[in-house]
Amino acid sequence: MHSLIYWSPFVGNVGTIKSTINSAIAFKKFAKNTCNVKIVNVCGEWNNFKDTIEKNNIELINLTFNYINYLPKNGFIKSRISYLIIFLISFFPLLRLLKKEQSTFFIAHLITSLPLCLNFFFNFKTKMILRISGYPKLHFLRKKFWKLTTKKIYMMTCPTIELKSKLIKSNIFNNSKIKFLPDAIIDMKDFLFKKNENIELPTKKKFILSVGRLTKQKNYQYLLSEIYDFLKINSDYDLILLGEGEERKILSKIISDMNMLNRIFLLGHKKNQYLYMKKASAFILSSLWEDPGFVIVESALSNLLVFSSDCPNGPKEFLANGEAGILFDSNKKDALKNSIEKIKDDNFKKKVLAKKNCLKYTKFRHFKCFKEILEI
Secondary structure, three states: OEEEEEEOOOOOOOHHHHHHHHHHHHHHHHOOOOEEEEEEEOOOOOHHHHHHHHHOOOEEEEOOOOOHHHOOOOOHHHHHHHHHHHHHHHHHHHHHHHHHHOOOEEEEOOOOHHHHHHHHHOOOOOEEEEEOOOOOOOOHHHHHHHHHHHHHOOEEEEOOHHHHHHHHHOOOOOHHHEEEOOOOOEOHHHHHHHOOOOOOOOOOOEEEEEEOOOOHHHOHHHHHHHHHHHHHHOOOEEEEEEOOOOOHHHHHHHHHHOOOOOOEEEOOOOOOOHHHHHHOOEEEEOOOOOOOOHHHHHHHHOOOEEEEEOOOOOHHHHOHHHOOOEEEOOOOOOHHHHHHHHHHOOOHHHHHHHHHHHHHHEHHHHHHHHHHHHOO
C-alpha cells in the first residue's frame, strides 16, 4: 500500500491550504483503500480543519506543539520570522518523522526549505515531491540553494503550464522532473451543494466581487482608485471585498475618503465565498502576481464574468489569453477603469469558455493526473 504525507505549514489564510487538503481528500476518496494519506500538523495550524480531516479518514500527525497563535502574522517580514521559527523548531522532529515513517511519497507545499535540506543531507526511502505554486524571485543564494537541494528530489509539480515553462527556462532544475499538475481546487458535488445556501448581503443592488487577502500583492488600492468613477456613474452597481490582511485600515480610510462607505463593503474573511459568487454580477482580480489565482477558477465555475490583471502565474492561462475573460494591465493607470465598462456587454461566450477551461481543476482530475505521474 502506498503512503502520502503532506507538508504544508501555514501562518495565515493562503490558497495553498485549499490545494493541500483537497489533494489529500482526493487521494483518500478516489484511491479507495490503496493509499494511506497523512497531513503533518506542524504547530497546530491544521487544528481548525480536524473535523474535515477526520471525516475523510486522513491521519493528522502532530509534529511538535501548538504554538500557531503565538507566531507573528500579517506582513512580509512577520511571516518570514514565523517561517524561520517553524524551521528551527521543526528541524529535528521532522528528521525523526522522515526516518520513522518511511512513507512512499512526501509532498512539500509550504516552507519547503526544511524538507529540502533534510532530504539533501540525509538518505530517506521516502520520495520527496516539491510543489511550486508561483515563480519565486531567483536571487543568487536561492538559485544556488535550489540547484543543490533539488538534485535529490523525486519530482517537482506546477499547477500551470506557464509556471512549468518558466522553471524549465530558468536552467536551475532537472527539467525531466518538472511536471504539470492541476490543483484540486473544487469538488463539483460540494461546489453545487454549497451554492444552494443563503446569505445576507449588505446591498440589494447588483455587485462586483473581489476575494483575497488585503495585502500589497492583491493590489486593492489600485482596484479602488480604478473602480471609483465606474461606481459614481453606475449607481446600480456596488463593490464587495472579501478578505483580511494588513491593509484593511488603509483600504477602509480610502473608501471613507471617497465617500463610498455605502457602496464599497469590506466584509472580512468568509469561509464560503461561493455563496457571494452565486449572487455577484462579475469578479475582479487585481493582483500584481498570483500563485496561481484559484479564485478565478471558482468564479468562472460560478458563471461569473472574470476581470483579471494580466499578472504572472495563472490568470492568462485560466482565461485562455483573454478569450474566456477580460485581462488588464494592473500597473497601468485607467486599464481596469476602461475594462470594467465591458460588464454591460454580452459576455455569454466568455463565461462558457471560462467554465469549460477551468473544469480541469477538480479533485478527480487532480487525482487522475497525480496518479499517472507518480506511476501508482
